[in-house]
Amino acid sequence: MSRRVSVWVFGAVLIVVAAGAAALSGLLVNIAERKQEAKDPYLKLVNVAEDTTDPQPWGMNWPREYEQYQRTVDPSRTSFGGGDVPVPHEKADTFPWLTRMFAGYAFSLDYRDRRGHAYMLVDQEKTRRVTERPQPGSCLHCHASIIPTYRRLGSGESDWDKVRSGFVALGAMTYQQAHAEVVKTGSLNPVPKGTTQALERVDGAHPVSCVDCHDPKTMHLRVTRPGFILGIQALAASTEPTPQLPSIERWRQGNRAKPYDPNVDGTRQEMRSYVCGQCHVEYYCGPKTTLFFPWNNGLKVEAIEAYYDGYKFPDGHRFYDWQHADTGAEVLKAQHPEFETWSQGPHARSGVACADCHMPYVRDGAMKVSDHWVRSPLPTVSRACQVCHPFDEAELKARVATIQNRHLALLQRAGSAMVAMLDVMKQARADGATPEQLRGALDLQRKAQWRLDFVAAENSMGFHAPQEAARILGEAIDEARQAQILAAQWRSARRIP
């Protein structure tokens, strides 16, 4: 090797080494920064506490999550999901049979597509179900950041005693009285005001907020809603197998000295569904008793039905939501059973939580942030589904579309069966059939309607548990047709054409 060449080689080696050293020290600085971020991701600028229902101060500490949370004002329409701005569509535009099914009930007045969390309180304040019909204070359990109001109006030794008794007290008020109490709590806790986002309400009442799902001291996930805590306790105390919620099965094997407590016994992965199960569930919320989640026999459609059928109101009457205007049947109204339906599906069984699909991680610099723009996962399939499924976006969307379109077709058929049943039963009643003569048909109406509504009110268009949804619709169609036959037989026995 000549001297000249060896100088060049030496120079080249020096450059490579220097570049390597620079890269290495850059990397070390980067790692140190990341370690710092990981150790102290929550540099708190503002103190937040149990009564900080306004999300804005929290947003000063956790700007990424707050920014995404604010995006829930934006529409996220998909083929079946999301709702429009300024006003979502009436469900009866797509499912005209709903108006017939709800004859005589407030839901026949006004029943719209859901939309982003930012709207939950205004949409409740404005629905004709509230403005034109008396409603209980319990409605606010799931539409406002309400726990400090429960605590303020409640009494007792422990925090839970206060929250729980306040929950009962607010439930006994009218919607308007309870609403005024939530506003009053807001005014007792003045908080920094600033932006004019739809979420920042001037009256101090807020839709679901950080404090509803997070412990302000530790930021750990937690559930706060008494309806959920009591409901899941009742489920744990039952004998219904819960393979999708392993911590319940574990608690059952223990000494049961204390009731199942989701905040203590629940796993982190379960908490990622429990926080949603505080509201996205079937419930009773009427004038006759305090709001409750009917999970004492389990989460399946027939388990809930059995619980309602055995339940007596304080006045001694069998449980029902309203009397159907066409037939006089005492029937049940189902509400958005997302948690219950998810529980019967393949994802829950595989340990996949609501937040995995509806709050998928977003990368922001060194941080992995849970997307707080809670919405349909279809606009974010790459983050929500591809982490587990090795298929391209188009394929995954096609799989969802196949499930949803099959489901829609069966749902519409069940709706037709419902209307055909109501037509004949209504005629029989007009022809003089007494409730005793129509007893069999009336009982079948209650069953068919409960099943159809349970599926129709669920918001995933079959996706959360495709086969379970089809099973329930199959039963609904069968029961509606049986009721139709019984009413038709009554008429033909009297030779009514």
Ligand code: HEC
């Ligand atoms: C495996 C993924 C997955 C899991 C887990 C999951 N969902 Fe969904 N969810 C979906 C899909 C897909 C849709 C249909 C979205 C659409 O039609 O745009 C949906 C729809 C919804 C909707 C209606 C969305 C809209 O835009 O109108 C709600 C509400 C919902 N899910 C709540 C829940 C809750 C609560 C849980 C847990 C108890 C849950 N989901 C678990 C995937 C999931």
Ligand code: HEC
């Ligand atoms: C305090 C009650 C409450 C909690 C907790 C809650 N939701 Fe909701 N959610 C609602 C209400 C009410 C609406 C409908 C608001 C409206 O239509 O005005 C809604 C709407 C939605 C929508 C439709 C969004 C859109 O853009 O159309 C999805 C999806 C959803 N929720 C999923 C979830 C998931 C997932 C969780 C848990 C991480 C959760 N929710 C927690 C009450 C709640």
Ligand code: HEC
């Ligand atoms: C256990 C929780 C819970 C309670 C109690 C509750 N809601 Fe809701 N509400 C929800 C959830 C979750 C949604 C979004 C899913 C949907 O629209 O199906 C919703 C959606 C709504 C909507 C928007 C869609 C629609 O139905 O037009 C209105 C309005 C509404 N609720 C009014 C009420 C009223 C009135 C009451 C009291 C009778 C009430 N809610 C009680 C959880 C609850």
Ligand code: HEC
């Ligand atoms: C409906 C429930 C819900 C609400 C309301 C909510 N969060 Fe979260 N948040 C979650 C879930 C679920 C996670 C994921 C936690 C986990 O996996 O352990 C999370 C995670 C976080 C984390 C941990 C880092 C991350 O992004 O994963 C922070 C910080 C956070 N949220 C801040 C906020 C702030 C600030 C607000 C109010 C603006 C808020 N959250 C409102 C459910 C909620």
Ligand code: HEC
């Ligand atoms: C955390 C992992 C995980 C995520 C996230 C996830 N899945 Fe899955 N998915 C699974 C597992 C596990 C199964 C069950 C597979 C089995 O047991 O064979 C499954 C099953 C399915 C199935 C077949 C079962 C059925 O319901 O018919 C479809 C379709 C599906 N997933 C679509 C989706 C879509 C779409 C998303 C995003 C919205 C999604 N998955 C998100 C893990 C996941």
